[in-house]
Amino acid sequence: MPHPTDTTTALDTTPLTDAEVLLLRRDFPALKQQVNGHELIYLDSGATSQKPASVLDAERSFYEHDNSAVHRGAHTLAANATELFENARATVARFVGARENEIVWTSNATEGLNLIAYGMSNASIGRGGADAARFVLREGDEIVTTEGEHHANLVPWQELAARTGATLRHIPVDDDGALRMDEAVRMIGSRTKLVAFTHVSNVTGVINPVEELVRLAHDGGALVVLDACQSAPHRVLDLAALDVDFAVFSGHKMLAPTGIGVLYGRSELLDALPPFLTGGSMITTVTLDSSGYLPAPQRFEAGTQKVSQAIALAAAIDYLTAVGVDRIEAWESHLGARLVEGFSALPGVRVLGPGVGVHRAGLASVDVDGVHAHDVGQFLDDRGIAVRVGHHCAQPLHRRFGVTASTRASAYLYNTTADVDAVIDGMGAVRSFFGVAS
């Protein structure tokens, strides 16, 4: 794990090349197929990524050789399963600059965010005692999120505010989708108890100024929750260096299966936060009337865990690490720039978010004048191009841009320059097909 203070590790920020990408693509069985008579061009990795054979093999191998319950049982298979499961946690921890006890398995990022929200809710009704005092919310307290969030990082905070009487506030975005930092400075203050925002927007590809927001939040004593769903798969991430208090991401967007996600929390916070899901495996002593809870991460891992998925996530991280996350980031930066340049040059096509020349992630969403996103997606699918259409679970942000839906192309390490050119070419043909080109 490269670390900013580690001068012995030189970052290789040379972008991948098309030739390398074509070799990588061979590792992904699902990408070797035709759709509607064309080679599949998969540009929907922002929704979910395809999986390399090594990840599929890791999950299968677990069931063929090591399948057993973890953290219990004295037999060899149980010991093997536990070791693989905990090694997977260590792999994730190294990948994001965390300690092992700061990594909690969840089903997905949404569950991680709800875990924080319900933990705080429980603290607010007195659970967790004095240790949990910093999680207590009451009337007059404020939760700050942004206009650009995925619903997963908005709705749980709406519910938390409704349960506790706290007020929910939103940092607005400008016409290019960038956070209005002047508003953030005004909004984040002594009443603020929590600031929740995304690292990278799943709609615009905007990269938010994490350090600045963390400083504002911590200056006022607020906790920071980072939605890293669109950054962990694509960028070098050092959560300790970013100094966030909590972070979440999903395995399926980073080459792993569905059903596995990660919650990161600073260990002193996780050990003080009251649990959300309770039951077996997360307790110390249980009597008929009350129970004691284990420290993190086990206090948040009630019930049978997602063992094969966690092991497969570790295999996914091994794959990403072998390719080089910094090289992937540089490649996607190139693809993102090419996407936005190509789309911006098309008549009647409007890019939502940062324009040409602004640093962005490897994705772009567009509004096509006179053609609904659903029709755009159908037209591209006919050419074998998979994109996402709709509001991408970000209705408020679409409303801010004055549209109900958009079409998003999102790239990953297996996409070539030719893939990007194909979707630009397809987008350029949409309006004449639907008879709206002037």
Added chain:
Amino acid sequence: MSGDLAGLYQQVILDHSREKHGFGLQPDADASSHQVNPTCGDELTLQLHVSDGVISSVTWEGAGCSISMASASLLTDLAPGLSLGDARQRIALFRELMHSRGAGIDDDDELLGDAIVLEGVSKYVARVKCAMLAWVALEADLAQLDA
């Protein structure tokens, strides 16, 4: 372009999606319902105007994909003159067509008028909801009259 795509987006569908027959709400409707397709954000309000047990007109406003807009426009052409019972029958028939997965319906397809051009949608499971939106709204309007 594949033949399938041309079958889905027939010219008459594209024309209706732009012309939007019956577009514009009126103040004196006998029933009105608002429908949303949460997966894509399409939404539509459809009003029913009835005289002596017969549909005199259907009016609507909404925003959505070409399939949902064309379907509402085609329904606007079909509905006037139908009894409430006939309208229910046409809705049932249209639903059967949409769920036919490209097979169509053997008989009675003339009962749907020009709306039969939407048959191609039934091959695209994800788009059936788009085509159904206006028809579900009419169904809700009819249920209001029963209440």
